[in-house]
Amino acid sequence: MECGMRGQLEERESKIMSPNQSTAEVSHLAVDIGGSLIKVVYSSSNNNNEADDKGKKSSNDCVGIPNGSSDYPVLCGRLHFAKFETSKINDCLEFISSKQLHQCADWHHEASSHDKNIIKATGGGAYKFADLFKEKLGVSLDKVDEMDCLVAGSNFLLKTVHPEAFTYIDGREEYVQIDHNDLYPYLLVNIGSGVSMIKVDGDGKFERVSGTSVGGGTFWGLGKLLTKCKSFDELLELSQKGNNRVIDMLVGDIYGGVDCPKIGLSSTAIASSFGKAISENKELEDYRPEDISRSLLRLISNNIGQISYLNALRFGLNRIFFGGFFIRGHAYTMDTISVAVHFWSKGEAKAMFLRHEGFLGALGAFTSFESHGLNDITTH
Ligand SMILES: Nc1ncnc2c1ncn2[C@@H]1O[C@H](COP(=O)(O)OP(=O)(O)OP(=O)(O)O)[C@@H](O)[C@H]1O
Numbered sequence: 001m002e003c004g005m006r007g008q009l010e011e012r013e014s015k016i017m018s019p020n021q022s023t024a025e026v027s028h029l030a031v032d033i034g035g036s037l038i039k040v041v042y043s044s045s046n047n048n049n050e051a052d053d054k055g056k057k058s059s060n061d062c063v064g065i066p067n068g069s070s071d072y073p074v075l076c077g078r079l080h081f082a083k084f085e086t087s088k089i090n091d092c093l094e095f096i097s098s099k100q101l102h103q104c105a106d107w108h109h110e111a112s113s114h115d116k117n118i119i120k121a122t123g124g125g126a127y128k129f130a131d132l133f134k135e136k137l138g139v140s141l142d143k144v145d146e147m148d149c150l151v152a153g154s155n156f157l158l159k160t161v162h163p164e165a166f167t168y169i170d171g172r173e174e175y176v177q178i179d180h181n182d183l184y185p186y187l188l189v190n191i192g193s194g195v196s197m198i199k200v201d202g203d204g205k206f207e208r209v210s211g212t213s214v215g216g217g218t219f220w221g222l223g224k225l226l227t228k229c230k231s232f233d234e235l236l237e238l239s240q241k242g243n244n245r246v247i248d249m250l251v252g253d254i255y256g257g258v259d260c261p262k263i264g265l266s267s268t269a270i271a272s273s274f275g276k277a278i279s280e281n282k283e284l285e286d287y288r289p290e291d292i293s294r295s296l297l298r299l300i301s302n303n304i305g306q307i308s309y310l311n312a313l314r315f316g317l318n319r320i321f322f323g324g325f326f327i328r329g330h331a332y333t334m335d336t337i338s339v340a341v342h343f344w345s346k347g348e349a350k351a352m353f354l355r356h357e358g359f360l361g362a363l364g365a366f367t368s369f370e371s372h373g374l375n376d377i378t379t380h
């Protein structure tokens, strides 16, 4: 995916560097250590691509970008993305250590010496695991505020990467053209373990206006207990094969199969999530894990969509961008959130999703380096 000038964002979750790539090519590293997942973003120059990239400019050719300030080879390099479960933080440390990412070399003479060997870190784990990073890798974490990073990451992506934002309506993704002069204000809803809702008014101008503890951690935690699923993706897959009407109490179940136009609810609308379970003489084992997962996903996504819209309404915002790894590019999740926003706003507000959903915070921490050159990409 091209980002702005010649910079390229590349989304891969692991094994991203060729085995013979030297560590000297890695320039910056940032981590976002959340309640569920650790996200890692690092940049590398594309020197290793020169052989098979004939005709394209090498990193040195990048010098001369008309920004009036320093130019950095990262503009021609790549951003690499990786993620790990927070409970397996040792795997993450091993990854960083094996690739020597924490020994980011001063491979460009103009790179600030201040940035050398520093890991920018955000998320709660930047505090919780600071000693572990020191002990295992010998590095100090340079902590960056979580909300600052989410907003910086979101603004960076929206202004730099095309296509980044999309709507999901009737099973179709539609990319949204972002007008840089008409981006603000917007509501950023980051659905991680918990959910943060942030009103964004500009670069570094924002307010966390709300949040809810009913988020991705709730879906994964409750889902694990109720279905015995071993992984998040397995739980999501189950939901695809499920039928929520088996467990959810619908308006029709209460009204004898008819719509309820006076209160604007059709007979198929959910009146009470998981409500059917109270009136049936069934145990947990009598329900299919697929149906449980479907009802749970619907409950959480609906609830977040509704709270998001109410907050957008509070501040007169029409655009709501959703990020966080709960979304996982999953059709039913995005569809439920979109329908909730559409329903509650009577079609006035739009739910939009970000392709780099879970990496906003890590990207924001990355952009806080003084010498990465990304601000230059942004302005171009
Ligand atoms: N492989 C996975 N393992 C665990 N959870 C996953 C996975 N993929 C997606 N998820 C979902 O993503 C959520 C975590 O999202 P994200 O990484 O954005 O938040 P976080 O930074 O861990 O949380 P917080 O910001 O609240 O500390 C999980 O709670 C789960 O719902």
Ligand SMILES: CC(C)(CO)[C@@H](O)C(=O)NCCC(=O)O
Pocket (backbone or CB within 6 Å): 034, 035, 123, 124, 146, 192, 193, 194, 195, 196, 210, 211, 212, 213
């Ligand atoms: C506590 C954080 C910010 C940690 O990332 C997140 O999990 C969250 O926004 N939780 C929701 C907390 C609340 O506002 O009720």
